[in-house]
Amino acid sequence: MLTEVTKIRLIVGLVVTGLLAGTLFITRGANVFSSRQTPFLKAAGASLAPELVPGTWINSEPLTLKGLRGKVVVIDFWTFGCYNCRNTLPFVKAWSDRYASKGLVVVGVHSPEMEEEQKIENVRREVASLGIRYPVVTDNDYANWKAFNVDAWPTVIVIDKAGRVRWTHVGEGAYAETEQIIQKLIAEDETQARAGEKDMTEKIVKTDEEWRKELTPEQYEVLRKAGTERAFTGAYWDNHEKGVYYCAACGQKLFSSDTKFDSGTGWPSYYQPLSEKSVDREGDNSYGMERTEVRCHRCGSHLGHVFDDGPAPTGLRYCMNSLALKFVKDAK
Numbered sequence: 001m002l003t004e005v006t007k008i009r010l011i012v013g014l015v016v017t018g019l020l021a022g023t024l025f026i027t028r029g030a031n032v033f034s035s036r037q038t039p040f041l042k043a044a045g046a047s048l049a050p051e052l053v054p055g056t057w058i059n060s061e062p063l064t065l066k067g068l069r070g071k072v073v074v075i076d077f078w079t080f081g082c083y084n085c086r087n088t089l090p091f092v093k094a095w096s097d098r099y100a101s102k103g104l105v106v107v108g109v110h111s112p113e114m115e116e117e118q119k120i121e122n123v124r125r126e127v128a129s130l131g132i133r134y135p136v137v138t139d140n141d142y143a144n145w146k147a148f149n150v151d152a153w154p155t156v157i158v159i160d161k162a163g164r165v166r167w168t169h170v171g172e173g174a175y176a177e178t179e180q181i182i183q184k185l186i187a188e189d190e191t192q193a194r195a196g197e198k199d200m201t202e203k204i205v206k207t208d209e210e211w212r213k214e215l216t217p218e219q220y221e222v223l224r225k226a227g228t229e230r231a232f233t234g235a236y237w238d239n240h241e242k243g244v245y246y247c248a249a250c251g252q253k254l255f256s257s258d259t260k261f262d263s264g265t266g267w268p269s270y271y272q273p274l275s276e277k278s279v280d281r282e283g284d285n286s287y288g289m290e291r292t293e294v295r296c297h298r299c300g301s302h303l304g305h306v307f308d309d310g311p312a313p314t315g316l317r318y319c320m321n322s323l324a325l326k327f328v329k330d331a332k
Contacts, residue, residue: 036170036171040166040167041164041166041167043160043162043166046164046166047244048164048274049073049157049165050259051066051147052065052144053147055143056123057135057137058127059132059136063107063137065159066163069163070103071103071104072158072159073105073107074105074158075156076107076109077145077154077155078110078111079153080110080123080126081112082153087172088154088156088172091178092106093133096134097133099182103186105134106135107134108132108136108137109136109137110138143312143313147312147313149258154170155168158182161188203299208224222324223248223303223324227302229267229322234323237265237268239257239260241327241329242258243256243257244274245325245326247298247303248301248326249299249301249324250301252297252299254279254303259272261311263310267304267319268320280295281293281294291305292307294318303318304321304324
C-alpha cells in the first residue's frame with residue numbers, strides 16, 4: 001500500500017507534469033488560442049504582397065512573387081517543431097497536389113522557433129521526412145515573417161494572380177474555406193482580379209490657379225512647389241493604424257500601411273508603393289544634393305524622395321510628406 005507521503009508526492013508530480021505540459025502547449029501551440037482569419041478581400045481592397053526575402057531554398061530554385069504573377073500562391077509560415085504546423089501540413093500538401101496543375105504554387109516559409117530548427121540540415125531532413133514536395137525557403141532571420149506581419153504558427157496566406165493578399169488564416173482549421181478561396185482565385189481571370197480597381201492611370205492636368213483653389217496653402221507648397229514639411233510635424237509620421245495612403249491632390253492610391261515602417265526621420269516612410277505604376281521617379285539636384293524625387297504618376301504632384309537605406313525586402317525608403325498624402329483607415 002502507498003503511504004500518505006508517497007501519495008502526496010505522486011499528486012504533486014502529476015500536478016507539476018500537467019503544468020509543464022500546459023506550458024509547452026501554450027508556448028508551442030499559442031496559435032490554437034489565437035486561431036483567426038481576415039475576411040476574404042475583393043481585389044479592389046487587397047494590398048500587394050511584399051516580395052519574398054531570399055533564404056535557402058529546398059525543392060526549388062529561388063522564387064519571387066513577381067516571377068509568380070499569373071499564379072495563385074499559398075504561403076505557409078511553419079516550423080517543423082510546431083505540432084499545430086504538422087497538423088496543418090496534410091491539408092497544405094493536398095492543396096499543392098490537387099491544384100498545382102491548375103495554376104497553384106505553394107511556398108513553405110520555415111521560420112524557426114527553437115535553435116535546432118535553425119539548422120539547414122535539420123530542415124532538409126524534416127522536409128523530406130514529412131513528404132513535402134513543394135518549395136520551402138528558410139527564414140532564420142524572420143525577414144519574411146516581419147514583412148508579412150506574421151505573429152503565430154501556422155499562418156496561411158493566399159495571394160491572387162495579380163500578387164495581392166486576399167486571405168490570411170492563423171492557426172489550425174478553416175481548411176475547407178481556404179480551399180474554396182483557392183478554387184475561386186484559380187478561376188478568377190487576371191483582368192477580373194483587377195476589375196474592382198478604379199482606373200487611375202489617366203493623367204490629370206490642371207492650371208496652377210486650379211491647384212491653388214483645391215489645395216490648402218500648405219498642401220500647395222509641398223505638392224505643387226516641391227516643398228518639404230518639417231520633420232516630426234506631419235499628421236502621419238507616427239500613424240500606426242491600418243489603411244491606405246492616397247495622393248492628397250488627385251486620390252491616386254499610393255502606399256499601404258503594411259509597408260510603412262518607423263525610419264526615425266520624422267516623415268512617413270514606406271519600403272515600396274502599392275504599385276510601381278502609381279509613382280514616377282526623377283533626379284533631383286536641388287540644394288546641392290543628389291536625390292531621387294518621387295511624384296504621383298497621375299497628377300505629377302511632388303510626394304517626397306526615395307533613398308536606398310530602407311529595410312528588406314526592397315532596401316528602399318520612400319520618405320514622403322504627410323501633406324502630400326490622405327490616409328483612409330481600413331474598415332473594421
